[in-house]
Amino acid sequence: MIKFVLENFDTIFRNEKSLESLNKIILDLAIRGKLVEQNPEDEPASELLNRIKEEKERLIKEKVIKKEKELPKIEEDEIPFEIPESWEWVRLGEIGNIFNGNSISEKIKKEKYENLTLGLNYIATKDIDYPTSKINYDNGVKIPHEEIEKFKIAHKGSILICSEGGSAGKKIGIAEEDICFGNKLYALEKYYLELNNKFIFYTYKTSYFYGNFKENETGIIGGVSINKFKNIIIPIPPLVEQQRIVERVEKLMNICDMLEEKIVESERVSEKLLESLIR
Numbered sequence: 001m002i003k004f005v006l007e008n009f010d011t012i013f014r015n016e017k018s019l020e021s022l023n024k025i026i027l028d029l030a031i032r033g034k035l036v037e038q039n040p041e042d043e044p045a046s047e048l049l050n051r052i053k054e055e056k057e058r059l060i061k062e063k064v065i066k067k068e069k070e071l072p073k074i075e076e077d078e079i080p081f082e083i084p085e086s087w088e089w090v091r092l093g094e095i096g097n098i099f100n101g102n103s104i105s106e107k108i109k110k111e112k113y114e115n116l117t118l119g120l121n122y123i124a125t126k127d128i129d130y131p132t133s134k135i136n137y138d139n140g141v142k143i144p145h146e147e148i149e150k151f152k153i154a155h156k157g158s159i160l161i162c163s164e165g166g167s168a169g170k171k172i173g174i175a176e177e178d179i180c181f182g183n184k185l186y187a188l189e190k191y192y193l194e195l196n197n198k199f200i201f202y203t204y205k206t207s208y209f210y211g212n213f214k215e216n217e218t219g220i221i222g223g224v225s226i227n228k229f230k231n232i233i234i235p236i237p238p239l240v241e242q243q244r245i246v247e248r249v250e251k252l253m254n255i256c257d258m259l260e261e262k263i264v265e266s267e268r269v270s271e272k273l274l275e276s277l278i279r
Helices: 002-007 016-030 045-061 106-113 145-150 197-204 207-215 226-231 239-278
Strands: 088-091 096-100 120-123 159-162 172-174 179-181 185-190 233-236
Touching (some): 016 197, 016 207, 016 239, 045 233, 197 239
Parallel strands (some): 120 179
Antiparallel strands (some): 159 185
8 A cells, every 4th residue: 555655646645634634644654563664673562671670760769750540451353444563552651751740820931930031941732833843842831940840841851742631642742952831731741761752752742642642631621631641652663673663753754745845836726816817
């Protein structure tokens, strides 16, 4: 399927809606092990998960993170699709420390944290763009260094996702610097540094993950509790394959961006032609 798509790129995808569908196809193929070839010489993901577990235990022992109740074993009926033999299924809470940020009232924000020159940028849900995932750090809100101990910090490389409201499960980003952040965002800080955070980021953006997220939503405004979020299962490839997948995804996404520019330009030309005909 992917070979057919790549060979017929320009003829199949002629508008922005079809490109959006293509993005979803690319990401869904990626987390199913169908975007790049498997290498039998790659270290299996089970070994990676062992190192993640060891690192988590070290962090608990050194009191960097708190020990939590062990997450339940993944049952056969929870597995939604087949993955390559060298991959593993894992719960989100097993691969990273997941926590939400701090809320600040608009009154306090204006009185204490706006228009400062020094401190950590404070990121709210509104500062993460959908669908580009770009984060606006220059939003005029900072937490001064002398008050940092009152706030939770998501360190550079943390993966952010909106947990509540209309943007829940949609607004997703990777922190490019240490930040303070809002209580309606969950941050995932990986336990093991070599785990590819971009692979997790792209997994968050798949139709599978969003569907799973929505299934766990509760409440009038819609939100997923942190405990339910930690229990979501995702597939994990071998470490070196994660990098191959990320590289392929980004190469294909760049092609999509170029095609989108062509489509937008084509639409502009069509609009001008229509205007000239009307006149």
